[in-house]
Amino acid sequence: MGLSKKTTPAGTRPNRNAPRAPRLAPGVAARLAATTALMAVLVDHRPLDSAVDATDGPFETLDPRERGLARAILGIALRRRGQIDDALGRFLDKALPRKSGPLPAILHVAAAQILFMDVPDHAAVSIAVETAEADRDARHFKGLVNAVLRRLTEQRDAILASQDEVRLNVPDWLYERWVKDYGAETTQAIAAAHLLEPSLDLSVKSDPEGWAEKLGGIVLPTGSVRLIAHGPIDALPGFAEGQWWVQDAAAALPAKLLGKVEGLDVADLCAAPGGKTAQLAAAGAKVMAVDINEGRLQRVRENLSRLKLQIGTIAADVETWQPNRLFDAILLDAPCSATGTIRRHPDVAVLKRPADIKALANLQASLLARATSMLVSGGTLVYCTCSLEKAEGEDQVALALASLPLVLEPIRPEEVGGVEAICRDGFLRTLPSDLPNAEPRLSGLDGFFAARFRRL
Numbered sequence: 001m002g003l004s005k006k007t008t009p010a011g012t013r014p015n016r017n018a019p020r021a022p023r024l025a026p027g028v029a030a031r032l033a034a035t036t037a038l039m040a041v042l043v044d045h046r047p048l049d050s051a052v053d054a055t056d057g058p059f060e061t062l063d064p065r066e067r068g069l070a071r072a073i074l075g076i077a078l079r080r081r082g083q084i085d086d087a088l089g090r091f092l093d094k095a096l097p098r099k100s101g102p103l104p105a106i107l108h109v110a111a112a113q114i115l116f117m118d119v120p121d122h123a124a125v126s127i128a129v130e131t132a133e134a135d136r137d138a139r140h141f142k143g144l145v146n147a148v149l150r151r152l153t154e155q156r157d158a159i160l161a162s163q164d165e166v167r168l169n170v171p172d173w174l175y176e177r178w179v180k181d182y183g184a185e186t187t188q189a190i191a192a193a194h195l196l197e198p199s200l201d202l203s204v205k206s207d208p209e210g211w212a213e214k215l216g217g218i219v220l221p222t223g224s225v226r227l228i229a230h231g232p233i234d235a236l237p238g239f240a241e242g243q244w245w246v247q248d249a250a251a252a253l254p255a256k257l258l259g260k261v262e263g264l265d266v267a268d269l270c271a272a273p274g275g276k277t278a279q280l281a282a283a284g285a286k287v288m289a290v291d292i293n294e295g296r297l298q299r300v301r302e303n304l305s306r307l308k309l310q311i312g313t314i315a316a317d318v319e320t321w322q323p324n325r326l327f328d329a330i331l332l333d334a335p336c337s338a339t340g341t342i343r344r345h346p347d348v349a350v351l352k353r354p355a356d357i358k359a360l361a362n363l364q365a366s367l368l369a370r371a372t373s374m375l376v377s378g379g380t381l382v383y384c385t386c387s388l389e390k391a392e393g394e395d396q397v398a399l400a401l402a403s404l405p406l407v408l409e410p411i412r413p414e415e416v417g418g419v420e421a422i423c424r425d426g427f428l429r430t431l432p433s434d435l436p437n438a439e440p441r442l443s444g445l446d447g448f449f450a451a452r453f454r455r456l
């Protein structure tokens, strides 16, 4: 379903000079905020986090319960976008008119609730009609909103039973790429894993068993602590004391591949927000964290300060940065398409295009060459990306070995908790379908790639 650009539903943007809007009925503000944020993602192609976190955005004025509801709706609207499109399409004879404001987002937000959430149907429908009414373009279509959504409530079970949820929710171009790279069966497993809410993974400074017990989680074979249920993260025991940080269990593996780093000069290239920087610093390395984005680097400083870990930071473009010395070891966590993080960021599947992968692969090759030039001879370089695309992983290694003074140092399963499945051909290659657990909410990993080199 195409979305036309423009309107923000009335009353969602806090304008500090405007008279205070009348208090909205319970639940309406959350749906308005979800509608506006969905428009930002689908029409303006903004990452969901930036739409949600914008200080002048619609989430700013929500109370914590409304905020939680809006986030839950958005997560489902994006994670199940293909199914929602398919379901709505059954009741729409033609494409929605261009000048209908946020109408498509209003329908998606309501359909997410009707199809997948434990929300009374009448509330989802009537709030959608009210949201349409509040917008000067969408209001002409409130009859359509009412009719389409009512039919959806009536036919929900039959529609869901007829859908292939695993296939429908992945854009065709990504599905085809994954089939080419991994085969049909693994692609289905990846797509199925994307439908599950991911767990919360923590990297702890020490005593994983103790923290797992305190927080009600489990310790994974790779050493991360995994939790299902949690309230606000900063209210969990150990957060304020800087005993742990949030980091997907797969994201915690590349830094470990540098081995013993105590006392070594280590460059963490492309470091923000600093999960891997924290690991290296906690392991006793003298870390220089480099990132092109000063704002994001500030987050590294704040995170490391909470963790009481010392590091150096430099805001610089790795493509042009000239350090005044060589490093003993380097971690290059290169910018990438992030298709390995779709479980946590379902907007990635909506926002990325094939051309992005091509452009990023070129950048990665250039950053790998720059990183190699900053390394002492005999030094170790770990290259990683949170991408499922081989163009950003295995293909980069082939290129680097052909053009740079590097040899491959194969990664062994015992270095990654003995999990054989994630060690493929001497590389680390994790998939969202890896690390299955009988409790689905404790399953899965972000899709990561890492390779280790030694400089000749």
Ligand SMILES: C[S@@+](CC[C@H](N)C(=O)[O-])C[C@H]1O[C@@H](n2cnc3c(N)ncnc32)[C@H](O)[C@@H]1O
Pocket: 251, 269, 270, 271, 272, 273, 274, 275, 276, 277, 290, 291, 292, 293, 296, 316, 317, 318, 319, 333, 334, 335, 336, 386
């Ligand atoms: C995948 S994230 C890094 C995640 C981080 N290593 C961690 O573990 O928390 C990629 C980072 O690369 C940075 N970046 C992108 N292009 C860069 C460049 N040319 N030079 C330096 N940093 C860059 C981005 O600002 C972003 O923070």
